[in-house]
Amino acid sequence: MSATSQATIEPYTLLRAALSLFKRPPTDLEAEQLLQVERQARNEYEIETRVINSTEAASVIVTDQELAQAVAEVRNRFDDEEAFEAALEANLLTLEALRAALSRQCKVNAVLERIASHSPKVNEVEIGIFYHSHPEKFHRPEQRQARHILISINPEYPENSRENAQLRIQEIADTLKRKPHKFADLALKNSECPTALNGGDLGLLSVGKLYPELDVALFGLKENEISGVVETEMGFHLIQCQKIHPAETISLKKATPNIRRLMQERYRRTCQRTWLASLPAVK
Numbered sequence: 001m002s003a004t005s006q007a008t009i010e011p012y013t014l015l016r017a018a019l020s021l022f023k024r025p026p027t028d029l030e031a032e033q034l035l036q037v038e039r040q041a042r043n044e045y046e047i048e049t050r051v052i053n054s055t056e057a058a059s060v061i062v063t064d065q066e067l068a069q070a071v072a073e074v075r076n077r078f079d080d081e082e083a084f085e086a087a088l089e090a091n092l093l094t095l096e097a098l099r100a101a102l103s104r105q106c107k108v109n110a111v112l113e114r115i116a117s118h119s120p121k122v123n124e125v126e127i128g129i130f131y132h133s134h135p136e137k138f139h140r141p142e143q144r145q146a147r148h149i150l151i152s153i154n155p156e157y158p159e160n161s162r163e164n165a166q167l168r169i170q171e172i173a174d175t176l177k178r179k180p181h182k183f184a185d186l187a188l189k190n191s192e193c194p195t196a197l198n199g200g201d202l203g204l205l206s207v208g209k210l211y212p213e214l215d216v217a218l219f220g221l222k223e224n225e226i227s228g229v230v231e232t233e234m235g236f237h238l239i240q241c242q243k244i245h246p247a248e249t250i251s252l253k254k255a256t257p258n259i260r261r262l263m264q265e266r267y268r269r270t271c272q273r274t275w276l277a278s279l280p281a282v283k
Contacts, residue, residue, distance in 0.1 A: 009041050010101065011091055011092040011101075013044055013048075013101070014037060014041045015091045015093075016044075017037045020040070021036060021037055022037070025087075025090065025091060026091070027090060046282050047276065050280070050281070051107075051111050052104065053280075054111065056115065057107060057111045060107055060110045060111050066106055067102060070102040070106055071099060112272050116269075116271055119264070120267055122260050122267065126263060127256055127263070131255055131259060138250040139247070139249050140245075140249075142219070142247040143204050143245040144205055144218055144219065145203070145205075145241070145242040146201075146205055146242060147183055147184060147195075147199060147201055147239070148195065148200050148202055148214070148238060148239040148240070149169070149172060149183075149191040149239075150235055150237050151165045151168045151169045151191075151192060151235050152234055153235040160235075165236055166229070169229050169235075169237075170229060172186055173238055176238065180240075183200065184199030184200060185199070187200030207219060211232040211234070213230050213231065217230045221240075221241035222244075223241060223243055225240070
């Protein structure tokens, strides 16, 4: 085991690992979780130390402005200065210790960015090969914008007995036949689904996102058409198709910017990993 692994774990690295793994500070973790966080923190700190000790890091300088911005980003996560200082204390950090840790992190990031800048550039041939090798990534199935109204069935409540629920949904359906433009208003007033607050809005849907019965109903409608009453295990529904977005295969030209971005990021990460693997271990 290296000297870095044997040493006390740097508090900021420990905090960062805990937030990354469990979205909670080390003080809120169970014993097994803390052991996992400690392992990751030691590994991260050792890798960072190898980066800091590299030849490439010698010419990298973290400016006062960069450091001040990094500190400000951390401070701005808290409601006020008192909460910020309390968090530092709870995680065994002082402001100076935080500054030092952030300076180290900024330098590591700058070195890795410099290394990544040497990665090869993606060319048009590679983009074309990727596009034609992954056709499933560039086909968008038909999607539909929809709203719905739900009246649930719950025998424990008289108004939600199956019979009463069916009467209520039928009354709403009859109203919508005369006033289809009132769908959102009626959803807000009557629907027992959380989407009622947004006028029953279900968002943009593809096949398979809803109960099968609702899928069949929705994808059988024309634009602005409202279904008849549909029953699922939840209760009775009415669903409205607001807009149809036909299936589409994205062209190579349209897909090129995203493919280039994806492949370039892969090249950058590969370049960084290869360089990191070449660095000597910390003694």
